[in-house]
Amino acid sequence: xxxxxxxxxAETLRDVLQNKYGVQPENVPVEIPPxxxxxxxxxxxxxxxxxxxxxxxxxxxxxxxxxxxxxxxxAGFEVAGAGYINARLERAAFVAETAQAAxxxxxxxxxxxxxxxxxxxxxxxxxPNKAAHIGHxxxxxxxxxxxxxxxxxxxxxxxxxxxxxxxxQVADVVVGFLHLEKRSVDEVRALVAACEQRAATxxxxxxxxxxxxxxxARTSQWYAEGTAEENGARKKLRYDTLHAIEHGGNETAEVxxxxxxxxxxxxxxxxxxxxxxxxxxxxxxxxxxxxxxxLAFEQLKQKGVLYFETEGKNKGCWVMRRPxxxxxxxxxxxxxxxxxxxxxxxxxxxxxxAYHLWKFGLLGRDFGYQPFFRYADRECWxxxxxxxxxxxxxxxxxxxxxxxxxxxxxxxxxxxxxxRGMGYTEQADRYIHFGYEMVxxxxxxxxxLGYQLSEEDRARPYIEISGRKGFGVKADDLMDLMIQAAKAxxxxxxxxxxxxxxxxxASKIAYGALRYYMLRFTRNSVIAFDQDMALSPEGETGxxxxxxxxxIRSIFRKAGTAPEAALAELAGMAELGRFLTGxxxxxxxxxxxxxxxxxxxxxxxxxxxxxxxxAKHAFQLAQEFSxxxxxxxxxxxxxxxxxxxxxxxxxxxxxxLVTVLAWLGIESPEAM
RNA sequence: GCGCCCGUAGCUCAGCUGGAUAGAGCGACUGACUACGAAUCAGUAGGCCGGAGGUUCGAAUCCUUCCGGGCGCACCA
Numbered sequence: 001x002x003x004x005x006x007x008x009x010a011e012t013l014r015d016v017l018q019n020k021y022g023v024q025p026e027n028v029p030v031e032i033p034p035x036x037x038x039x040x041x042x043x044x045x046x047x048x049x050x051x052x053x054x055x056x057x058x059x060x061x062x063x064x065x066x067x068x069x070x071x072x073x074x075a076g077f078e079v080a081g082a083g084y085i086n087a088r089l090e091r092a093a094f095v096a097e098t099a100q101a102a103x104x105x106x107x108x109x110x111x112x113x114x115x116x117x118x119x120x121x122x123x124x125x126x127x128p129n130k131a132a133h134i135g136h137x138x139x140x141x142x143x144x145x146x147x148x149x150x151x152x153x154x155x156x157x158x159x160x161x162x163x164x165x166x167x168x169q170v171a172d173v174v175v176g177f178l179h180l181e182k183r184s185v186d187e188v189r190a191l192v193a194a195c196e197q198r199a200a201t202x203x204x205x206x207x208x209x210x211x212x213x214x215x216x217a218r219t220s221q222w223y224a225e226g227t228a229e230e231n232g233a234r235k236k237l238r239y240d241t242l243h244a245i246e247h248g249g250n251e252t253a254e255v256x257x258x259x260x261x262x263x264x265x266x267x268x269x270x271x272x273x274x275x276x277x278x279x280x281x282x283x284x285x286x287x288x289x290x291x292x293x294x295l296a297f298e299q300l301k302q303k304g305v306l307y308f309e310t311e312g313k314n315k316g317c318w319v320m321r322r323p324x325x326x327x328x329x330x331x332x333x334x335x336x337x338x339x340x341x342x343x344x345x346x347x348x349x350x351x352x353x354a355y356h357l358w359k360f361g362l363l364g365r366d367f368g369y370q371p372f373f374r375y376a377d378r379e380c381w382x383x384x385x386x387x388x389x390x391x392x393x394x395x396x397x398x399x400x401x402x403x404x405x406x407x408x409x410x411x412x413x414x415x416x417x418x419x420r421g422m423g424y425t426e427q428a429d430r431y432i433h434f435g436y437e438m439v440x441x442x443x444x445x446x447x448x449l450g451y452q453l454s455e456e457d458r459a460r461p462y463i464e465i466s467g468r469k470g471f472g473v474k475a476d477d478l479m480d481l482m483i484q485a486a487k488a489x490x491x492x493x494x495x496x497x498x499x500x501x502x503x504x505x506a507s508k509i510a511y512g513a514l515r516y517y518m519l520r521f522t523r524n525s526v527i528a529f530d531q532d533m534a535l536s537p538e539g540e541t542g543x544x545x546x547x548x549x550x551x552i553r554s555i556f557r558k559a560g561t562a563p564e565a566a567l568a569e570l571a572g573m574a575e576l577g578r579f580l581t582g583x584x585x586x587x588x589x590x591x592x593x594x595x596x597x598x599x600x601x602x603x604x605x606x607x608x609x610x611x612x613x614x615a616k617h618a619f620q621l622a623q624e625f626s627x628x629x630x631x632x633x634x635x636x637x638x639x640x641x642x643x644x645x646x647x648x649x650x651x652x653x654x655x656x657l658v659t660v661l662a663w664l665g666i667e668s669p670e671a672m
Numbered sequence: 673g674c675g676c677c678c679g680u681a682g683c684u685c686a687g688c689u690g691g692a693u694a695g696a697g698c699g700a701c702u703g704a705c706u707a708c709g710a711a712u713c714a715g716u717a718g719g720c721c722g723g724a725g726g727u728u729c730g731a732a733u734c735c736u737u738c739c740g741g742g743c744g745c746a747c748c749a
Contacts, residue, residue, distance in 0.1 A: 027689070034692065044691050050729070057729075081692050082729080127749090167749045242749085284749090317747060324675085335674085341747040348749050409676065410744055437677085437742090442684095461684080489711075520697095521685070524677060526742085528684075537711030539697045540685090547711055555708050604688060616686070619696085626712060635708040650708095672711080 001098045001596035002040075003603065005073055006030050009041055009087055016067045017045070021053060036586060039078070039086035040593060046083040057083025091589060092576035098596040099570045099648060102655040116156045120359055120395070121147050123403035123434075124271065124278070125162040127169035128260035130216045131209035132270050132475040134529060135405075135439045135465060141518040141665070142436055143403035144276040145611045148663045153606055158394050162355075163283045163382075165260040171242040173212050174256050176219035179237060185251045185258075192262045204476050209266040212259065213474065246288060257285075268373050268380065270475050274511055275665050278373075278380050280394045286367050286383040287355055293346050295363055296354035305421035306339055316342035323417040337414055349411050353418045360419075360427045361396030369394075399430040401609065406435040406524065434609055436523040440464045441473070442530040449473060462528035478531075482510035485535055486543075490672065505669045509543055510535070512666040516542030519615045519664055540619050542666060545657065548622035549668035551629065552654040555647075559635060563651035570648035579645045587631055588649055591624045595656045602663075611664070618660045625653045 010028045017023050025048065033042040046061035053060060061079040068077055075088040123143020126136050143159075150157045164170070177183050183191070192208055199207035223234050244252035264281070271277075287293070297318075300306040306318045312332040318340035325335060339350040357363040368387025373380040381392065404412065412433040420428040440462035447453055457463055465472055487506035494502070517534035521527050537543045556563055570576075580589050597617065605613040634650060637643035661668055 029689075029691085031688085031691080034695095038692075042692085044730095047691070047729070084692065164749070169749080171749095239748095314747075319747095322675095322745090335745090338747050343747075345747085347747070351749090406677070407743060413676095435677090493709090493711080525685070526678095533684090533698085536698085541697090543711065547709085551709055551712085558708060608688075610688095612686085613688080616696090623696090627714090629708080630704090630713045633707060671709085 001094060001101060001599075002032075002593065003597075003600040005089060005094070006041060006600065008073065009043070009071070012068065012071050013043060013045060013064070016064055017049075020063065020067050021049070023049065023052065025049070033084075033086060036590060036593075038080060038084070039088045041087040041089070042080075043085050043087075044083070046079075046085060050083070061085050091580040091592075094596060095576050095580065095592050096571065098592055099567045099652055102567055102595075102652050103571070104564065116154050117399060118156045118158075118397050119150055119399045119401065120158045120160060120397035121150070121401045121403065121434075122160045122162055123147075124267070124276075125164070125404070126267050127167060128163055128165055128263040128267065129169045129173045130213040130263065131207075132267050133465065134441075134473045134475060134478055137274075137475050137478070137514070138436060138439045138518045138527065139403050139405070140271050140276050141274065141515050142434070142523065142611060143401075144271075144274070145515075145519055145614075145664055146401060146403070146434065146609065148665060149602060149605055149611065149614065152663055153602055158397065159277070159279045160394070161278045161281050163260070163264060163281050165256065165264075166242075166246050166284045166288060168238070168242055169216070170256050170260050171238060171245055172219045173216050173259055174245065174252060175238055175241050176212075176215040176222075177255060177259070178241075178252065180215070180219060180222060185254050188255050188258055192258050196262070204266070204269070207266050208259070208262045209270075210474070212263060248285065248289060265373065272375070273476075273479060274515060275667075277375050277378075279378075279392075280369075281372060281380065281382040282355070282367060282394075283383045284351070286385060287351055289385055290365060290367065292354040292358060292363060292365060293351055295365055296350070296357055297340070297346075299357070299362075299422060300339070300353070300418065303422045305418055309336065314338055320414070320418060320421070323413050349414050349418075352411065352415050356400070356415050356419065356431070358395050359397055359400050360424065362424060362427070366393070366395065399432070401432045401434045403434045403436070406437055409433060409435055432609060434523070437526045438464070439518075439527045439529055442528045442533070445530040445532070448531070462526060479510060479514065482514060482531055482535060483507055485531060486510045486513070489535075489537075494671075505672050508667050508669045509546060509672060512546055512661075512668070513542035515665050516545065516615060519611050520619075522610060522612045543672075545618055545622045545661060545666070546668040546672060548625055549654060549657050549661070550670065550672045552625070552650050552657075553670055555634060555650055556654075559647060561647065563654050566644065566647040566651040567655070569644055573641065573644065576645065579642055584631070587624070587628050588646075591621075591628050591649060591653060594621050594624050595652045598656055598660060614660060614663055618657065618664065621653065621657055621660070625650075625657075628653075 010030045013028045013030070014024070017025065017028070025045070028043065028045055030041055030043050033039060046057045046064060049060055050057040058079060061083045065077045065079055065085060073090050073093055075090045077088070078086050080086050121143055124136065124140045126132050147157050147159050177188050195206065195208040195211060204210070223238065224231060226234060241252055244250050245256040247253065268278070306320055309315055309317050309319050312334050314334070314336060317338045319333070319336035320339050321333060322335060322337050325333060337349060338347055340346050354363065358365070367383040368385050369381045369391035370384045370388050371379045372382035402412065416428050416431050419431065441449070443453055443458045443460060443463055446463040453463065483506050486509040487502055490497070490502050490506050490509070513534045517529065518527065520540055534541060535543060537547060579585060601613055601617040605611055628649065632646055634643065634646040637646055658668060
């Protein structure tokens with residue numbers, strides 16, 4: 001609602017400027033003033049035009065206000081400060097329309113886009129060789145939330161989780177199974193099956209991903225703990241194993257397939273706990289076996305992006321210029337990125353270029369598809385060499401978002417550079433590296449988890465999770481710990497609830513707390529995770545937001561009416577203005593204004609690829625409601641009309657809060 | 673050496689395309705439950721926005737430079 005008012009004012013201003021001064025500024029800024037006393041919208045346009053029009057800003061502002069006259073939806077305009085134009089909204093109309101928009105039927109048609117953009121979001125992408133950890137959770141939660149935002153805005157979105165099932169990390173656990181533990185293929189197969197059975201009864205700590213977590217650590221250690229000669233042989237074994245897996249069609253590759261598939265299933269289960277689902281799982285093995293690279297290589301050579309180096313350190317390689325590289329034409333570009341090695345094999349970036357050509361539908365070849373994992377209402381597909389028919393089609397997107405941590409911005413930039421060099425500039429512009437910083441632990445939480453910290457460590461703002469130092473938290477363990485902690489709080493307050501009820505609510509609180517904590521920080525800020533901070537009922541946390549919603553629901557239970565009914569009643573009320581103009585009513589107006597701000601915040605969050613804006617918005621909404629709740633007693637209000645209005649205010653808050661929390665992937669319990 | 677990110681209140685962080693008195697949470701201190709859930713709310717203290725130049729009517733925001741911190745820069749995946 002707010003967004004519509006803002007756009008309308010900008011348009012009207014544009015007309016006025018054109019008619020009166022014959023100017024067409026690139027953009028007409030319409031902002032939200034720092035304080036309600038300045039109105040609900042404001043523009044500094046007169047200040048901007050002062051120079052070109054050679055007039056005092058205040059004079060221009062007055063002229064514009066005069067020319068604006070009356071505008072639908074606005075109560076008036078005034079000149080303030082050095083030359084601001086402040087706009088006051090027609091409050092009653094704004095409230096009525098915001099309430100209307102919250103009614104179910106209208107809400108659904110609100111964001112129907114005629115020709116929806118097709119976006120592809122890739123996130124999670126965990127090496128399928130061990131259990132997911134806390135860092136992976138930030139990736140998946142960020143990606144999943146962004147998917148929800150795009151879908152809320154009416155985009156068509158495919159969610160992909162890229163699986164590197166033929167990489168060194170998988171090779172390492174395969175080395176562990178075959179050479180440290182000396183198991184045969186059949187033994188590994190039996191072990192995978194046994195783990196699955198045990199996990200079904202004993203829980204996920206008995207599952208294959210937990211087992212691999214330890215084996216992977218042991219193998220990594222084993223590479224370095226022998227004599228120099230032994231270690232050399234072990235390194236060779238590692239790369240021979242890797243190459244056998246890449247090549248396929250042998251027992252080593254079969255073990256890799258068994259392990260990576262079983263671990264992948266576990267990752268999907270882990271993420272499903274947080275409501276995170278995928279549409280398609282493209283695997284590295286198919287990119288290799290379906291020879292995506294050969295097609296890409298032809299294109300790259302043809303378009304001159306790759307050239308064969310005949311001099312210098314990269315002699316004998318096919319290389320590509322790095323973005324922003326400047327070298328004279330006759331000089332050897334020693335800094336160039338190698339795409340094909342002198343032995344003829346392709347590097348990681350090369351494979352990634354091929355994969356991204358596929359994403360944009362520019363490769364001319366497709367994966368085979370087969371169903372892999374069943375969700376409540378849909379199927380998750382996986383790539384395969386020879387797929388089933390019929391199958392859905394993925395790829396060919398107009399825009400892509402890669403949720404990958406910031407450290408990988410260099411290879412990402414190389415892929416974008418290659419696309420640009422091939423003339424796919426539009427695609428390069430819509431290739432978004434959705435980067436984010438790492439998740440660490442607060443020193444106190446690291447200590448709580450049992451890690452030994454030095455004096456120096458304790459003074460740090462955060463403790464980095466590091467395989468080398470042995471700091472790591474499995475995602476499932478973390479969620480279990482959080483549920484236990486939440487459970488203790490729920491039991492304290494609801495001694496009469498049965499175990500199932502307590503667990504259901506405790507899980508919602510734990511998952512919501514976790515998701516909110518991962519989302520409240522902007523992407524390029526390091527998160528120092530702390531369970532107690534995330535679960536705190538006070539402050540900017542998930543539980544605080546859920547509590548606000550639970551309290552509103554409680555009001556409606558006591559009032560004996562439903563939020564929808566309260567909103568519907570408001571629609572029929574006349575003279576809403578009388579509830580919005582009193583000296584004590586400013587906080588109510590502020591709340592409606594916040595409630596009407598949803599689409600504005602959504603647009604901003606998508607434009608900047610920053611889900612944290614939504615988290616912030618949800619918090620402010622809850623906070624303003626709590627303020628309102630303490631200032632106005634709803635159920636004892638004697639003025640019947642005013643009581644209805646207060647109830648509708650609570651109803652619109654609940655509706656907005658629940659909607660926005662759903663975008664964040666957070667469910668709020670009825671009571672907590 | 674080159675490139676990217678960061679430096680805002682005691683701590684952790686917001687601050688939208690430059691705009692009105694720089695905000696929030698936590699922590700500290702004061703208050704508010706015989707009214708809808710106190711897992712709450714209200715208030716107070718706390719800031720030369722890393723330093724210095726510059727552009728602008730206007731800079732936490734843009735440019736230059738320096739200081740301090742983090743991360744990248746493989747014929748590894």
